[in-house]
Amino acid sequence: MAFEGLAERLQGTISKLRGKGKVTETDVKEMMREVRLALLEADVNFKVVKQFISTVKERAIGQEVLKSLTPGQQVIKVVNEELTNLMGGEQSKIAVASKPPTVVMMVGLQGAGKTTTTGKLANHLRKKHNRNPLMVAADIYRPAAIKQLETLGKQLNMPVFSMGDQVSPVEIAKNAMEKAKEDHHDYVLIDTAGRLHVDEELMNELEEIKELTSPDEILLVVDAMTGQDAVNVAESFNERLGITGVVLTKLDGDTRGGAALSIKAVTDTPIKFAGMGEKIDALEAFHPERMASRILGMGDVLTLIEKAQTNVDEEKAKELERKMRSNELTFDDFLEQLEQVKSMGPLDELLNMMPGAGKMKGMKNIQVDDKQLGHIEAIVKSMTKAEKEDPSILNASRRRRIAKGSGTTIQEVNRLIKQFGEMKKMMKQMAGMQGKGKKKGGFKLPFM
Amino acid sequence: MSFFKKLKEKITGQTETVTEKFKGGLSKTRDSFVGKMNDLVKNYRKVDEEFFEELEEILISADVGVHTVMDLIDDLKDEARTRNIKEAVDIQPVISEKLAELLQKSEEETELNIQEDSLTVILMVGVNGVGKTTTIGKLAHKFKEDGKNVVLAAGDTFRAGAIEQLEVWGERVGVDVIKQQAGSDPAAVMYDAVQAAKSRNADILLCDTAGRLQNKVNLMNELEKVKRVITREIPDAPHEVLLVLDATTGQNAMSQAKTFGKATDVSGIVLTKLDGTAKGGIVLAIRHELDIPVKFVGLGEGMDDLQEFQADQYVHGLFADVLEQAEEAAEN
Numbered sequence A: 001m002a003f004e005g006l007a008e009r010l011q012g013t014i015s016k017l018r019g020k021g022k023v024t025e026t027d028v029k030e031m032m033r034e035v036r037l038a039l040l041e042a043d044v045n046f047k048v049v050k051q052f053i054s055t056v057k058e059r060a061i062g063q064e065v066l067k068s069l070t071p072g073q074q075v076i077k078v079v080n081e082e083l084t085n086l087m088g089g090e091q092s093k094i095a096v097a098s099k100p101p102t103v104v105m106m107v108g109l110q111g112a113g114k115t116t117t118t119g120k121l122a123n124h125l126r127k128k129h130n131r132n133p134l135m136v137a138a139d140i141y142r143p144a145a146i147k148q149l150e151t152l153g154k155q156l157n158m159p160v161f162s163m164g165d166q167v168s169p170v171e172i173a174k175n176a177m178e179k180a181k182e183d184h185h186d187y188v189l190i191d192t193a194g195r196l197h198v199d200e201e202l203m204n205e206l207e208e209i210k211e212l213t214s215p216d217e218i219l220l221v222v223d224a225m226t227g228q229d230a231v232n233v234a235e236s237f238n239e240r241l242g243i244t245g246v247v248l249t250k251l252d253g254d255t256r257g258g259a260a261l262s263i264k265a266v267t268d269t270p271i272k273f274a275g276m277g278e279k280i281d282a283l284e285a286f287h288p289e290r291m292a293s294r295i296l297g298m299g300d301v302l303t304l305i306e307k308a309q310t311n312v313d314e315e316k317a318k319e320l321e322r323k324m325r326s327n328e329l330t331f332d333d334f335l336e337q338l339e340q341v342k343s344m345g346p347l348d349e350l351l352n353m354m355p356g357a358g359k360m361k362g363m364k365n366i367q368v369d370d371k372q373l374g375h376i377e378a379i380v381k382s383m384t385k386a387e388k389e390d391p392s393i394l395n396a397s398r399r400r401r402i403a404k405g406s407g408t409t410i411q412e413v414n415r416l417i418k419q420f421g422e423m424k425k426m427m428k429q430m431a432g433m434q435g436k437g438k439k440k441g442g443f444k445l446p447f448m
Numbered sequence B: 001m002s003f004f005k006k007l008k009e010k011i012t013g014q015t016e017t018v019t020e021k022f023k024g025g026l027s028k029t030r031d032s033f034v035g036k037m038n039d040l041v042k043n044y045r046k047v048d049e050e051f052f053e054e055l056e057e058i059l060i061s062a063d064v065g066v067h068t069v070m071d072l073i074d075d076l077k078d079e080a081r082t083r084n085i086k087e088a089v090d091i092q093p094v095i096s097e098k099l100a101e102l103l104q105k106s107e108e109e110t111e112l113n114i115q116e117d118s119l120t121v122i123l124m125v126g127v128n129g130v131g132k133t134t135t136i137g138k139l140a141h142k143f144k145e146d147g148k149n150v151v152l153a154a155g156d157t158f159r160a161g162a163i164e165q166l167e168v169w170g171e172r173v174g175v176d177v178i179k180q181q182a183g184s185d186p187a188a189v190m191y192d193a194v195q196a197a198k199s200r201n202a203d204i205l206l207c208d209t210a211g212r213l214q215n216k217v218n219l220m221n222e223l224e225k226v227k228r229v230i231t232r233e234i235p236d237a238p239h240e241v242l243l244v245l246d247a248t249t250g251q252n253a254m255s256q257a258k259t260f261g262k263a264t265d266v267s268g269i270v271l272t273k274l275d276g277t278a279k280g281g282i283v284l285a286i287r288h289e290l291d292i293p294v295k296f297v298g299l300g301e302g303m304d305d306l307q308e309f310q311a312d313q314y315v316h317g318l319f320a321d322v323l324e325q326a327e328e329a330a331e332n
Helices: A006-016 A025-041 A046-060 A071-087 A114-129 A145-156 A169-182 A200-213 A230-241 A258-267 A288-296 A301-311 A314-325 A331-342 A347-353 A370-381 A385-389 A396-406 A410-436 B002-012 B016-025 B027-043 B049-061 B066-082 B088-103 B132-145 B162-173 B186-199 B217-233 B252-264 B281-289 B311-331
Strands: A102-108 A133-138 A187-192 A217-223 A245-249 A271-275 A283-285 B120-125 B150-153 B176-178 B204-207 B240-246 B268-272 B294-298 B306-308
Touching: A025 A046, A025 A071, A025 A288, A025 B066, A046 A071, A046 A258, A046 B049, A071 A258, A071 A288, A102 A114, A102 A200, A102 A230, A114 A133, A114 A145, A114 A187, A114 A217, A114 A245, A114 A271, A114 A283, A133 A145, A133 A169, A145 B162, A169 A187, A169 A200, A187 A200, A200 A230, A217 A230, A217 A258, A230 A258, A245 A258, A258 A271, A258 A288, A331 A370, A331 A385, A331 A410, A370 A396, A370 A410, A396 A410, B016 B027, B016 B306, B016 B311, B027 B049, B027 B088, B027 B311, B049 B066, B066 B088, B066 B281, B088 B281, B088 B311, B120 B132, B120 B217, B120 B252, B132 B150, B132 B162, B132 B204, B132 B240, B132 B268, B132 B294, B132 B306, B150 B162, B150 B186, B162 B176, B176 B186, B186 B204, B186 B217, B217 B252, B240 B252, B252 B281, B268 B281, B281 B294
Parallel strands: A102 A187, A102 A217, A133 A187, A217 A245, A245 A271, B120 B204, B120 B240, B150 B176, B150 B204, B240 B268, B268 B294
Antiparallel strands: A271 A283, B294 B306
């Protein structure tokens, strides 16, 4: 049941929806089925999914299809925009109190990664913000939780305040505040015990700590792998404590992390950090827009859509299309095209962005990386006009000359010529496919 | 409602406490899951597309998983057609039946493979924060109660405080913990532990390992090595490899089961933190999509809240209310 990327799933639907001027209701309906499944598989809460789908539907139906896009791509564009919207547009930073110390409370379920995150955050504050935080070990319930924070403190060479596990967490917090003022710490990070959101007694304890320390930041630490229940967890912690931000942990795993979306939707508080590994410095600022495409599993089709929209010169594309149909493609066109593609970003990334590109015959053999691109350019530029227009005249002696002229090897020249031949063949096939269907198919790049 | 009668008979022979544990631990799941299902039947008198859509959402919200849900719904639609069911009330028992079928799929071996007169080695694996160490503590307690001689191996040498955490459990339960320093090679710890367990004539060796995300290839290789070292010392060991899964985990649980299964031949699953969430549904997905039996479920925080998984009890715990209603109806 490995996650199929949404990109793959949408291929079928997108290709059906070619060459129409407007997005129709049927188009959207079919696509939304797939989008819905993808979101559910990513563990986005079903209520959130429902709301999301209806918003997208409303927006997408009846939209004019941009010239360079197919209706399918147009819908995806809307999906992505809405998703990024929902995730919250920009990154947000950790609070700073007007009068130090800034108090940060870490709360969450058991095993979410509160203690580890406390250590990481302390390290982050010192390294990136030049702060002097005090970590407070207030988890007296889990065996050796205090020891864990103390060990982290030792590794970081940073102070940890603890009073053993026989003193109440409220008492510990109180004393820690005094200690922080005494020693002029500008941040106090309170590591609380993990608890189920349904545990009355322990939730009361958190409220008491909150009242006593009046924290500037209450961070809910959530495991990125959390399923449908993420909503309830976030809701109840938020209701009781009023959380100010979220830390998403274990995001370096292979989960899609739909929980992020659910939490954002129900609490409307920003996700401030993401745990990206086991090392102490593996805490990163959270990028909402990256998360949007991760949840969708779209690779970067979206980026491609956006880039194609802006960068490709319509006129040139038309001419190219004509040439491909008639199989007149020359090395000059090839170079021109490479340059256009290059302006869209790193090539191998670009290829990866294209759903189904890997499956296309011939495409796999065309190796592209950016270093090679320079070589290719040099090779083509070392050809004579006649050679560029008719590659069939490239005999061994000409190839040797080109290799020398471009500072490459004869093998590279051979490879390029072969690849060019393959590409031409492939394009002819694709052009043929298109020709059979609708003549006016929006044909922008050979691979799109 | 013969299905519920049969179920009732099956579990009456068992002790009241076990039944209560399951009923109590599953109360959250039951309330939200079965409660919603009852509402559904009340709100939709007719079995139509909308009814199924709503049902689909209820199941998905319990983390049953998209694939399992789709299969289940298709199944139910067929059933409704062939049996010509039109009223929502009439399809309810069919739903319960189908869910129970999934849970009871086959007579799987849920008992642990315990060696009668030699050392049994149990290796615990899983991602970070699922409760491996806690589960070991609870298992040690259980075996100790059964009069076994237990040794623990502190194989999580990576996470800060992990060794100490296991030591606290060792003290609580009263069993020995074999350890090395933090940061040492976990395979070496295992080698020591197997030797120590042998020389102490222990019955059970419970091996802790560091939590690791399943997509970290190096760490998964390390785990394979740990297992290899154990097998080299005792050819048929480890006798059990238990994958610990957090019940609040979503669809990633499947990926965990698959990858850990490949790396270490997982022989059973321990599902923890089932009491706090309404998400007992993942059990259904696991049973539907994987061949790994669920052997234990964590139904609470207490030392004896780790229960051997029993499909009948689980089904009963889920449908206790429906069952009572049925009985009342029969009496009237």
